[in-house]
Amino acid sequence: xxxxxxxVVLSDAAAVADEAARxxxxxxxxxxxxxxxxxxxxxxxxxxxxxxxxxxSTHRNDVDWSRVDFFWSDxxxxxxxxxxxxxxxxxxxxxxxxxxxxERMHRMAGEDPDPAHAAGEYARELTSALPGPVPLLDLVxxxxxxxxxxASLFPNTPALDVDDRFVVANNAPQPPIERITLTFxxxxxxxxxxxxxxxxxxxxxxxxxxxxxxxxxxxxSQRLAGARGDLKWLVDAAAARS
Numbered sequence: 001x002x003x004x005x006x007x008v009v010l011s012d013a014a015a016v017a018d019e020a021a022r023x024x025x026x027x028x029x030x031x032x033x034x035x036x037x038x039x040x041x042x043x044x045x046x047x048x049x050x051x052x053x054x055x056x057s058t059h060r061n062d063v064d065w066s067r068v069d070f071f072w073s074d075x076x077x078x079x080x081x082x083x084x085x086x087x088x089x090x091x092x093x094x095x096x097x098x099x100x101x102x103e104r105m106h107r108m109a110g111e112d113p114d115p116a117h118a119a120g121e122y123a124r125e126l127t128s129a130l131p132g133p134v135p136l137l138d139l140v141x142x143x144x145x146x147x148x149x150x151a152s153l154f155p156n157t158p159a160l161d162v163d164d165r166f167v168v169a170n171n172a173p174q175p176p177i178e179r180i181t182l183t184f185x186x187x188x189x190x191x192x193x194x195x196x197x198x199x200x201x202x203x204x205x206x207x208x209x210x211x212x213x214x215x216x217x218x219x220x221s222q223r224l225a226g227a228r229g230d231l232k233w234l235v236d237a238a239a240a241r242s
Contacts, residue, residue, distance in 0.1 A: 006231060006232045006233065007210065007232075007233045007235060007240070008232055008233065008234050008235070009235055009236070009237060009240045010234065010235070010236055010237070011236065011237055012198075012236050012237065012238070013046070013047055013050065013198035013199065013236050014050065015236065016047055016196055016197075016198050016234050016235065016236050017047055017050035017051040017053075017054060017196075018054060019234050020047070020048075020051040020141070020194060020196050020234055021051045021054035021055050021058070021059055022059075023194055023232070023234075024040070024051070024055060024059075024063075024139065024141075024194075025055070025059050025062045025063055027138060027139050027191075027192055028040070028063045028068060028138075028139075029062070029063060031138045031139075031191075032063070032064055032067050032068075036067065037067045037068065037069060038063075038067060038068045038069070038138050038139070039068075039069045039071065039129075039130065039137045039138045039139070040068065040069070040070060040071065040137065040138060040139040040140075040141065041071040041072060041073045041137050041139070041140045041141060041182065041190075042070060042071070042072055042073065042086070042090050042094075042141055043072070043073045043074065043086065043141050043142055043143055043151065044074075044076075044086035044089055044090075044143075045143045045196075046198075047143065047196045047197075047198050048089075048090075048141060048143070048196065049089060049093050051141075051196070052089075052090060052093035052094035053093055055094060055098075056093065056094050056097035056098055057097075060097070060098060065098045065099075065100060066101070066104075068100070068104060069104050069106060069129065070090070070095065070100065070104060070105050070106060071106045071126065071129075071137065072086055072087060072090075072106075072107060072108050073140055073141065073142060073151040073181065073182050073187070074086065074108075074151040074152035074179055074180060074181040074182065075087060075107070075108035075110045075152075075179065075180045075181075076110055076176040076178070076179055077110050077111075077112075077115050077118075077176055077177075077178035077179065077180065078110050078111065078176055079110065079111040080107065080110065080111065082110075084176050085110055086108075086110075087105075087107040087108065087110070091105075106122075106125055106126070106129060108122050108167075108180045109121060109122070109180075110180065115169035115178045115179070115180050116168075116169040118169070118180050119165075119167040119168050119169045119180050119181075120167070122167045122180065123165060123166045123167040126166055126167065126186070127166065134166070134185055134186060134189045135166055135186055135189070136189055136190065136191065137186070137189075137190040137191070138190070138191045138192065139190060139191065139192045139193070139194065140182075140186075140187055140190040140192070140193045140194075141194050141196070142187070142193065142194070142195045142196070142224070143195065143196055143197065144195060144197050144202060144205065144206065144209065144221045145202075145205075146201055146202055146205055147173070147205070148205050148208070148209055148218065148219030148220055148221050148222070149220050149221065150187075150195065150220055150221045150224065151181045151182055151187065152170050152172060152179035152180070152181035153170065153181055153183070153184065153220045153223075154170065154171070154172055154173060154220065155217065155218050155219065155220060156217055156218065157170050157171060158170065159181060159183060160184070160216070160217060160220055160223075162183045162184075162185075163183070163184075163185055165183060166182065166183055166185060166186050167180065167181070167182055167183065167186075168180075168181060168183055169181075184223055184226075187224070187227070188223070188224070188226050188227050188228055189228060189229075190227070190229050191229045191230065192229050192230040192231075192232075193224060193227045193229060193230070193231045193232075194232055194233075194234060195221070195224065195231075195232070195233045195234070196234050196235075197233065197234070197235045197236070197239045198235065198236040198238070198239055199236070199238055199239055200238040200239065200241065202239045203238065203239050203240070203241050205219070206235065206239050206240065209221045209222050210233075
């Protein structure tokens with residue numbers, strides 16, 4: 001399979017973070033001009049952390065952040081102050097520095113003792129904020145794991161088969177095991193999807209996802225080829241070397 005995806009190769013992880021931040025600014029500005037607000041789903045990880053730092057410093061005056069609604073592509077089943085919390089990372093690196101108002105932060109309740117309940121509650125919040133047949137986000141920011149997962153959609157897990165729910169609980173192969181994640185119907189419907197991948201440790205998986213045989217249950221990131229909006233992979237040279 002040769003997936004028809006737009007792959008942008010950059011020199012290193014810092015350059016990936018720089019470019020990701022620039023694209024967030026461009027997409028946010030366009031959405032705010034066209035529709036009065038910008039809706040984005042954030043993800044966790046080292047490269048998003050670096051991107052947040054750039055948005056909160058270099059680009060803090062380039063976007064009307066009061067018109068941005070922040071969602072999450074996935075969350076670990078931990079409290080918001082836990083070091084593994086995707087929300088906590090975004091709060092500390094992006095939302096607090098930009099003084100984003102609480103009503104603009106649509107976080108997943110990772111502290112809920114029942115992740116399935118938290119998923120249902122988040123689905124209700126998502127559909128309330130983004131009414132329609134499928135919640136339509138302006139941008140979904142994603143990464144890719146060394147096993148080919150994206151969001152918390154891991155290889156050979158039940159969440160891969162869900163097409164009638166927008167948010168589900170799912171299990172990861174490593175701790176924190178319990179997760180909450182958007183499903184592919186939401187990810188693929190977004191106006192834009194950006195996947196950031198950095199590091200030599202992901203090179204073999206990335207080559208398989210982009211150019212290998214179609215095995216979406218083993219490599220869930222291959223499903224992103226079905227995105228209906230503007231899909232781009234932002235990868236560093238080390239990840240692209242295979």
